[in-house]
Amino acid sequence: MSILEVLNREKIMAMIRGLRPDTVDRTVxxxxxxxxxxxEVTTNTEGVYELVERLRQRYEGQLLIGIGTVLDADMAAKSIDAGAQFIVSPNLDEEVIAYGLRHEIDVFPGVMTPTEIVRAVNVGAKAVKVFPTGSLGGAAYLKEVRAPLDHIPMIASGSVGLNNLRNILDAGAIGVGIGGNLVKRQWIEAERFNEIQKLAREFMDIVAEFQAQSTGFLLSSSVAMEDPQGSRS
Incomplete structure (x- = not known):
């Protein structure tokens, strides 16, 4: 499966940003x-490149690991050398997208407007990160911008939590990036890693419910199309 196919299935991209090295392993x-x-491990995390290289070795086959807050082609090069399986940016940088394309690594650039969304895809991005989703209007904005652009896979990032995850998915996000609303720094500092595990499971339960209902809808629609008179017989 491609990166996007897996993301479409799993939905949740957890973001690690600025954690102390001694807390990363237990958090992950x-x-x-x-x-x-x-x-996603951001570049403003201490020792990010060495960290990603180590995590790739430890969680091979269990995690897809990328590097975020990649702002230029040099950072993209270091990310790929470290073993990043995808790259995420908070902005639209065409050189970063081009570098990813040359090395067959997906780049998800941060975009806000329809113009940026279309531009990103035109220069080679397979999906875009709508950021900051919360400040832009959350699910309502995503739904509106997808109306004319529903052929473009969109990842929602910014202020996504348990309270609005389902609405974001219903609006058509292929996946969501979640940082502090999942990787809670106060819990990490208090070594309450079991709480992070429990919270992660709550997010994934919402995803499972969404996927099950979406599959059921598709199956029902398929039956209706195959036998349009079945309900009348």
Whole structure:
């Protein structure tokens, strides 16, 4: 499966930003035990490149690991050398997208407007990160912008939590990036890693419910199309 196919199935991309090195391992393990299969580690995390290289070795086959807050082609090069399986940016940088294309690594650039969304895809992005989703209007904005652009896969990032995850998914997001609303710094500092695991499971339960209902709807629609008179017989 491609990166996007897996993201479309798993939905949740947990983001690690600025954690102390001595807390990262237990945090990632808690996320994995909670069902998380996508991890973004940002470049403003100490030792990010060495960290990603180590996590790739430890969680091979369990996690897809990318590097976020990639702002230029040099950072993209370092990310790929470290083993990043995808790259995420808060902005639209065409050089970063081009570098990813040359190395067959998906780049998810941050975009706000329809113009940026279309531009990103035109220069080679397979999906875009709508950021900051919360400030833009959340699910309502995503739904509106997808109306004319529903052929473009969109990842929602910014202020996504348990309270609005389902609405964001219903609005058509292929996946969501979640940082502090999942990787809670106060819990990490208090070594309450079991709480992070439990919270991760709550997020994944919402995803499972959404996927089950979406599949059921598709199956029902398929039956109706195959036998349009079945309900009348």
């Amino acid at each position: 393990e808690a996320l994995v035990q909670g069902g998380i299969r996508f991890l």
